[in-house]
Amino acid sequence: MILTRVKLLNYRNLREASVEISPKINIFLGRNGQGKTNFLEAVSYLSLGRSHRGAADRELLRFGTEHLNLTVEGKDGQGEEFVLEAALSRQGQKRVRIDGSPIRRTADLVGRLSTVLFDPGEIELVKGGPEHRRRFLDHTLSMVSADYFRNLLGYRRALSQKNRLLKEPRRARDEEIEVWDAELVRHGTPLILARRRILPFLEQVCARSYSSLAPEGGSLTIVLKLSLGDAANAVRGDDLESWQDAFHEALRVGRARERQLGHAWIGPHRDRLELELRGRSLRRYGSQGEMRSAAIALKLGQAELIYERTHERPVILLDDIFSELDHQRTRALQKLLHEEHQLLIATARKEDIEAMQQWSGLRIWEVEEGRIAPVEQAQ
Ligand SMILES: Nc1ncnc2c1ncn2[C@@H]1O[C@H](COP(=O)(O)OP(=O)(O)O)[C@@H](O)[C@H]1O
Numbered sequence: 001m002i003l004t005r006v007k008l009l010n011y012r013n014l015r016e017a018s019v020e021i022s023p024k025i026n027i028f029l030g031r032n033g034q035g036k037t038n039f040l041e042a043v044s045y046l047s048l049g050r051s052h053r054g055a056a057d058r059e060l061l062r063f064g065t066e067h068l069n070l071t072v073e074g075k076d077g078q079g080e081e082f083v084l085e086a087a088l089s090r091q092g093q094k095r096v097r098i099d100g101s102p103i104r105r106t107a108d109l110v111g112r113l114s115t116v117l118f119d120p121g122e123i124e125l126v127k128g129g130p131e132h133r134r135r136f137l138d139h140t141l142s143m144v145s146a147d148y149f150r151n152l153l154g155y156r157r158a159l160s161q162k163n164r165l166l167k168e169p170r171r172a173r174d175e176e177i178e179v180w181d182a183e184l185v186r187h188g189t190p191l192i193l194a195r196r197r198i199l200p201f202l203e204q205v206c207a208r209s210y211s212s213l214a215p216e217g218g219s220l221t222i223v224l225k226l227s228l229g230d231a232a233n234a235v236r237g238d239d240l241e242s243w244q245d246a247f248h249e250a251l252r253v254g255r256a257r258e259r260q261l262g263h264a265w266i267g268p269h270r271d272r273l274e275l276e277l278r279g280r281s282l283r284r285y286g287s288q289g290e291m292r293s294a295a296i297a298l299k300l301g302q303a304e305l306i307y308e309r310t311h312e313r314p315v316i317l318l319d320d321i322f323s324e325l326d327h328q329r330t331r332a333l334q335k336l337l338h339e340e341h342q343l344l345i346a347t348a349r350k351e352d353i354e355a356m357q358q359w360s361g362l363r364i365w366e367v368e369e370g371r372i373a374p375v376e377q378a379q
């Protein structure tokens with residue numbers, strides 16, 4: 001899938017822009033604070049239905065303005081054109097349209113435009129707590145499976161209801177907890193199974209990317225540690241019912257402990273995805289460079305998984321990451337991505353993109369004080 005045009009009005013510091021995107025490589029060049037990240041955020045907004053930086057919708061409106069508009073036009077792998085639009089108002093109205101038709105829930109947008117974003121904060125994927133990697137899994141799987149996303153929302157709803165009960169453990173009756181446990185099992189078991197199923201593929205592509213990014217070596221492995229404890233050890237294969245039984249059993253065994261803790265302790269919201277290099281935890285023992293390469297490898301894995309499942313290449317957004325990488329890793333990453341994907345790259349440093357100058361389909365934009373203008377290129 002490729003984007004052909006991005007139009008925006010009053011998105012953060014960007015006043016008005018209509019940017020005709022090259023199907024291959026687009027570079028947004030500009031000093032810090034000029035609006036490069038804002039531009040990539042606008043594109044990814046229409047992919048996720050929200051800001052990837054976790055900003056509330058009203059923060060996206062340009063200071064002093066009442067409305068913002070965002071449009072992306074593109075073509076999917078079959079050459080079918082699509083248009084996604086979002087309009088937000090300071091009063092809190094949010095209208096999203098796909099090909100001109102309004103959609104009822106923002107959730108219906110998820111998966112329409114697949115993007116994979118790399119930014120320096122991504123190292124938290126490896127360095128940070130397990131919640132970062134769970135979010136990565138959930139986000140990846142939601143992009144390729146509407147069922148996964150639906151179950152995830154259902155699971156979260158049930159989880160917060162159960163937590164509300166457990167906050168006052170003395171008042172919570174077992175029968176009430178059981179109602180929510182049944183919901184957790186109903187929505188949560190498919191999450192566990194989907195995570196288990198993608199693991200071998202994810203590990204394989206991540207390990208491959210890791211070795212081209214960090215040829216000094218070590219093999220990357222990914223381990224999924226389920227929170228179901230002993231109950232899960234008995235289950236063989238991927239049979240839904242057996243996993244549901246194991247989940248129920250784990251909840252039953254863990255009930256007293258959950259009451260004691262005052263919150264839900266068992267289920268896929270507590271699963272852990274762990275990265276190891278040479279059999280050791282990267283998060284605990286890895287060097288800065290190893291962690292950075294692994295974080296990028298995970299993102300490349302995400303891109304491959306999206307392609308494998310949807311037969312669409314995601315659009316790649318690279319936000320200022322080359323300054324964090326040495327020369328060799330930068331080249332390796334550029335090479336890995338550019339043949340198959342459309343790239344949107346934000347950078348403050350011209351030297352980072354020198355290697356790409358000869359590649360075909362390069363378009364350069366200058367971003368300055370919220371304006372985006374094409375740079376004339378010498379042929
Ligand atoms: N809602 C907003 N309205 C106007 N300006 C904003 C808004 N949100 C952020 N900004 C401005 O955007 C600028 C940062 O843009 P950003 O895209 O992060 O820069 P960079 O080019 O370094 O990636 C800051 O100057 C910030 O004040």
Ligand SMILES: [Mg+2]
Nearest residue numbers: 036037319320
């Ligand atoms: Mg930036």
